[in-house]
Amino acid sequence: MSRNRTYVMEESVPLPRKRVWELLSHTDHLNRVIGLFPVLFDAAEQGEAGLYRRAAAKAFGLVPMRWKEYPFEWVKHESYAVTRLYEGGPLRSFYGGIRLFDAPPPAEGRQGEVSGTIVRLFAQFESAGLLGRLAVPLIGKASMKNTLAYLTRYLEINPAGFVQETAGTRLVGSALAPAGSEIGLAREEAGAGAEAGFSFQRQAAQEIPLHSASDPLPAIARLPQPRQRDAVNVDELRRLLLKLSEFPLPRRLLPLLGAHLREAGDDEVIDMRPYVLADQWNVSREETLRLFLYATHTGITNLSWHLLCPNCRVSKADTGSLAGIRRLFHCDFCGITYEAGFDKHVELCFSVHPVIRRAVKQTYCVGGPSLSPHIHAQAYLNPGQQVTLYIPDAPGETLRLRVLKQNHTVHVNIGWPESEPGESRGELAASTYGSPPILIRYNGQFRLAEPVQTVPGQALLLENGSAAAAVIALERSEWEDLVVTAAKVTTLPEFRAMFSSEVLAPGEQVGVENVTVLFSDLSGSTSFYEQVGDARAYGQVRRHFAYLAGHIEQHQGSIVKTIGDAVMAVFQKPEQGVMAALDIQRHVASFHDGLPPGERIAIKLGLQNGPAIAVCSNDRLDYFGRTVNLAARNQGQSLGGDMVISQACADQPAVRSVLASYRAEEEHFEAEMKGFSEKMALVRIRPRQVGQAISDPQRGN
Structure with missing residues (x-):
């Protein structure tokens, strides 16, 4: 036989x-x-x-x-x-x-x-x-x-x-x-084989059903499940959902979470990704992230941090606390040691709490395509073997060919060929099939000019000219936006309020490629204390902290710390920080309502975006580096009633759009900064309608 x-x-x-x-x-x-x-x-x-x-x-x-x-x-x-x-x-x-x-x-x-x-x-x-x-x-x-x-x-x-x-x-x-x-x-x-300002706003609790009457879970989330699954503590889930309803969350999200935790498989309630679920539920990603933060605070879920390889983009390690993150990590599959960066490589995930359901984390497969959705195609080539792959319909996208383990790459740009009048994109793509393939030979290296220029439907003939078998992937160069990064979540006020103990281990430093830092200070604060007295001045300063916090949190920022009369805050994106700063200056007149002229204050603001180092300082997550220093120096250039940012920041498209929508006035100038050898190109920005009841910004400190 x-x-x-x-x-x-x-x-x-x-x-x-x-x-x-x-x-x-x-x-x-x-x-x-x-x-x-x-x-x-x-x-x-x-x-x-x-x-x-x-x-x-x-x-x-x-x-x-x-x-x-x-x-x-x-x-x-x-x-x-x-x-x-x-x-x-x-x-x-x-x-x-x-x-x-x-x-x-x-x-x-x-x-x-x-x-x-x-x-x-x-x-x-x-x-x-x-x-x-x-x-x-x-x-x-x-x-x-x-x-x-x-x-x-x-x-x-x-x-x-x-x-x-x-x-x-x-x-x-x-x-x-x-x-x-x-x-x-x-x-x-x-046949081949082989800290500060944030407070919870509770609302009246109401009964939350475990299923929505409108059956909200879309079909993609309803996968067939194994016959045997661990029992769900329904009574405890219902009790905690009722508790969760006291927090400022859209009520429509609670039945979605309840149904998912009850009906989904073990693998779907372990290491849950909020943005992925948000897309499946057809709801806001940011609201879903806040849902999971509050759910963890309530005891429905636990959080964990995953270290993603920058090459294969798969989780290589996980830890239940930021304190468990180390600067260097190794990917055995790619054979590289890399630095864990907050922007891409540290992802926040959530798992159901064992008191609700004892889901078991087991592995049934580690190499399936769904684990690498950024890869369009992956092929195994023996020495001398050829394989043909076709460019997908993704004009404007940059792909790359990557040899697994060896990590040799070549970039591939996708454009559109010239079309005839009335010719559709589908017809255009179809017309490229059958055209001569582009030969790409791998001889232990890719020896060709890059990027390779292609069009949808273009054939790539890959040839392994090396002496060893090679696995070559055709993949998107850009990362997907489905990852809740540490850089993102650690700038949220809810996270800092509920998880203040989530800090890096002492001595550990993790890089952040891009963070926006805002510094504030009061103009003439010394004379202000002399004029109104310490107690009354201190009260005004505390009110001013709450005022700043409100606008910072409104634009998804978070206060890192207060330094005397100053505040340091962070945002994930520069446009968020610019909007917060403009709103602070635009609405300062309302802060002064009912105050005598002598008790009114002028706020100075400076902002900078760029790379930074995240560290644990005084038992909280803090940021250091050139970007932080420049933000503080920019604030020193502020006169009050304005903000100062770098020219480079002001030139970013998203920031330009914000400045246009606020009809902000701009003053471009250069300044020497203490500690920096070169002059800095800066922009002083004032919103057109600034409250008039502002102290003389020229009075001394």
């Missing part, structure tokens, strides 16, 4: 390819549901046959299995496959995956209409001994049948209207090659 078995199963489903891809490329979740087993993976290794991980599992909890798992190959929205070489046990090798094709339209359908997707599953097994020959037909075929049943179950649990709405839609740019073409992964046919 032959040791080799090949199985192919095919079925048409009334869903577009993009939706089917989203479902089946989420292999970690899929494997849970179809009855496969949790796996332990070792660090990545480079062997003679290329990059791989050693993996181990127990089939049915009894039969031990060990194997080498090679990186997945895929073309987004088209196909994926994986190779496993077993070390002992009932199997020698496995090669399998999926292929997706547009189903032909019905006879009466319109030209170009798509009625669904043909899903083809394929698997090649090489058994070892009698046990393997007996097990393959049972386990292998069952897993494939369960995969198709997974799609059927998805259709059953989601609204029919959703399916009807999406089934006939042809998604632009959903493929790297024409529908039905032989692309990338041809191995199936070839």
Whole structure:
């Protein structure tokens, strides 16, 4: 009896390819549901046959299995496959995956209409001994049948209207090659194996249902789930949601959170990403982030910090506190040691609290395409092997080719070819298929001028001219905006108010590529204390702190600390800081209402954006560096009733838009700054309507 078995199963489903891809490329979740087993993976290794991980599992909890798992190959929205070489046990090798094709339209359908997707599953097994020959037909075929049943179950649990709405839609740019073409992964046919100012505003608590009457969870969030899941403490969840309702949050979010924590799988309630869920729920990302911060404060969720590799963009380590973050981290898969930067590499995630649900963190797959959504295609090339990939429909986007582990890259720009009058984008893209491919040879390096100029549909012929196997990925250069970064969340007033203990370990320094720092001070504060007396002046200063905090928080900023009469605040974006500063100066007249002239104050503001170092100082998260020093020096140039920023900051498009909308007056000048050798180009900015009751800004300090 032959040791080799090949199985192919095919079925048409009334869903577009993009939706089917989203479902089946989420292999970690899929494997849970179809009855496969949790796996332990070792660090990545480079062997003679290329990059791989050693993996181990127990089939049915009894039969031990060990194997080498090679990186997945895929073309987004088209196909994926994986190779496993077993070390002992009932199997020698496995090669399998999926292929997706547009189903032909019905006879009466319109030209170009798509009625669904043909899903083809394929698997090649090489058994070892009698046990393997007996097990393959049972386990292998069952897993494939369960995969198709997974799609059927998805259709059953989601609204029919959703399916009807999406089934006939042809998604632009959903493929790297024409529908039905032989692309990338041809191995199936070839038979290849192997602090301050913030306060909570509570509101009356109201009963929160665990499900919204309008069934708010969209279909993409309702994935099929394993039959057995840990019980949810519904009474405690309901009690804590009631407590959560006392905080200033949109009420529509609470049932969404409750339903998700109750109905989703373990993998979906561990390491939850607020922006991803916000997009699935069709709600504000910022409101959803605030929801999770308040939920953690209430005891519904816990937070954790994840270190993301700058190359593969996958979490390499996690810690329950900022104090656990170290400056340097290593990615075994990419073979690089990198500095953990707050802007991109430190992500905040949330997990359900064990008192609500004891979700278990297990791994079923580490290499599936859904873990790397920025990768359009990934191919495994033996020495001398060629593979053809196609440029996606993403004009203006910059891609790059990257060799995994070796980290050699070449950038690829996507433009549009010249079009004929009346020619659509789809026709334009289609016209490039069949044109001569661009040959890109890898000889241990990419030796060609870059960036490579391409158009949608252009073929890239990759050739591995090196002496070792190589895995090459075609990926987006830019990061997705789905990550809640440490740089973002640590500037929020809610975070600093509720999680003041979240600081870096003493002595640790983490870089922030871009942060906006605002410094304030009072003009003539010394004479002010002399004129009105210490007690009355101090009261005014405290009121002024609250006034500043209100405008800073309104624009998503946070006060880091107060220094005498001064305030230091941070924002994620410069336009947020500029708007806060303009509003502070525009509305200062209202702050002076009812005050005699001698008790009115003038506020000086300076702002700077740029890189900084985040550290723990006096048990709080603080910032140091050139940007912080320049912000303080800019404030020293302020006369009161204005703000001073750098010319470079003022020239940023988002800041220019803010200045135009506020009709702000600008005065451009240069100044020498203490501690800096060169003169600085600065801009003094005044809003057109500044409160008139301001102390003489020229009086001395």
